Amino acid sequence: MSRTIAFIGLGNMGGPMAANLVKAGWKVSGFDLAPEALDKARSAGVTITASATEAAGGADTVITMLPAGKHVLAAYAGPDGLLAAAAPGTLFIDCSTIAVDDARAAHGLVAAAGHRGLDAPVSGGTGGAGAGTLTFMAGGAEEDFDQALPLLEAMGKRVVHCGGPGAGQAAKVCNNMILGISMIAVSEAFVLGEKLGLSHEALYDVASAASGQCWALTTNCPVPGPVPASPANRDYQPGFAGALMAKDLGLAAQALRTAGVEGRMGALAEEIYRGFADGDGADRDFSGIINAIRANSTTQETVKETV
Numbered sequence: 001m002s003r004t005i006a007f008i009g010l011g012n013m014g015g016p017m018a019a020n021l022v023k024a025g026w027k028v029s030g031f032d033l034a035p036e037a038l039d040k041a042r043s044a045g046v047t048i049t050a051s052a053t054e055a056a057g058g059a060d061t062v063i064t065m066l067p068a069g070k071h072v073l074a075a076y077a078g079p080d081g082l083l084a085a086a087a088p089g090t091l092f093i094d095c096s097t098i099a100v101d102d103a104r105a106a107h108g109l110v111a112a113a114g115h116r117g118l119d120a121p122v123s124g125g126t127g128g129a130g131a132g133t134l135t136f137m138a139g140g141a142e143e144d145f146d147q148a149l150p151l152l153e154a155m156g157k158r159v160v161h162c163g164g165p166g167a168g169q170a171a172k173v174c175n176n177m178i179l180g181i182s183m184i185a186v187s188e189a190f191v192l193g194e195k196l197g198l199s200h201e202a203l204y205d206v207a208s209a210a211s212g213q214c215w216a217l218t219t220n221c222p223v224p225g226p227v228p229a230s231p232a233n234r235d236y237q238p239g240f241a242g243a244l245m246a247k248d249l250g251l252a253a254q255a256l257r258t259a260g261v262e263g264r265m266g267a268l269a270e271e272i273y274r275g276f277a278d279g280d281g282a283d284r285d286f287s288g289i290i291n292a293i294r295a296n297s298t299t300q301e302t303v304k305e306t307v
Helices: 014-023 035-043 052-057 069-076 100-112 125-131 142-155 167-195 200-207 242-259 264-281 286-295 300-306
Strands: 004-008 027-031 061-064 091-094 116-119 134-139 156-163
Touching: 004 014, 004 052, 014 027, 014 035, 014 061, 014 125, 014 142, 027 035, 027 052, 061 142, 069 100, 091 100, 091 142, 100 116, 100 167, 100 242, 116 142, 116 167, 125 134, 134 142, 134 167, 142 156, 156 167, 167 200, 167 242, 167 264, 167 286, 242 264, 242 286, 264 286
Parallel strands: 004 027, 004 061, 061 091, 091 116, 134 156
Antiparallel strands: 116 134
16 A cells, blocks of 8 residues: 655645545655645645656555646656656656646546556535545556555545546546536525515525425535535635636536537526636635625616516
């Protein structure tokens, strides 16, 4: 079993994940471009290296958590990349959320360089990263998944092997498309309830125990009150930011087009969240979409006039 881990990308998600590996007894070295991220990781017991390649050169497992596919591919490739720096047979685990095609391309680079790889994106947000309760969706060979499993279990509470290369990203993009669509539906329902004189608590009490029940309602409720732990009670400070939802729905829309799927709801959700993120929602929780829906709705007086 691997004992030395390089963790590249120590931001809001990667930093807590690396810290949980340290807590579990693994030896972790890491690198990030942001000095603040390095300071936090160092205080959590991560050994900070001068570069990403230095970390990779001394590890038998390399975990990456980077913003987009282009960053993963750039970090992997070339004579100065992670793949060239790593010892033969190193296990590469990419936990970034990237396009399925990019994940498959990354697998190709890993294999061509004589290494092994998994795409293993996560669900659970910054709260899950800190608490070690993330869900991992992994794609790659069974034997590589088996070797990665103890590491993933140190960072999460549920780990699913979804299939071959790219399958983890496929599961992530499908899951987040469901989430984005359902949050819009829940938010529209609450705004409609407001217009019709229905209290938030009454709607929640009905829908949470009826066919409208979903995670967007019962865990991340977009109105303050019914679910005290939801970001709506903290002025929509993000657990999962609007910009990230827009990004993930963009990946879903790309996958829908590539696969030839008539995904009108997914495409519309991407359009709605892109507008939200381009406005003031980028750094707000994605449940703050309810405020955009309110802002774009007619007044009660206008509704009465058109009935």
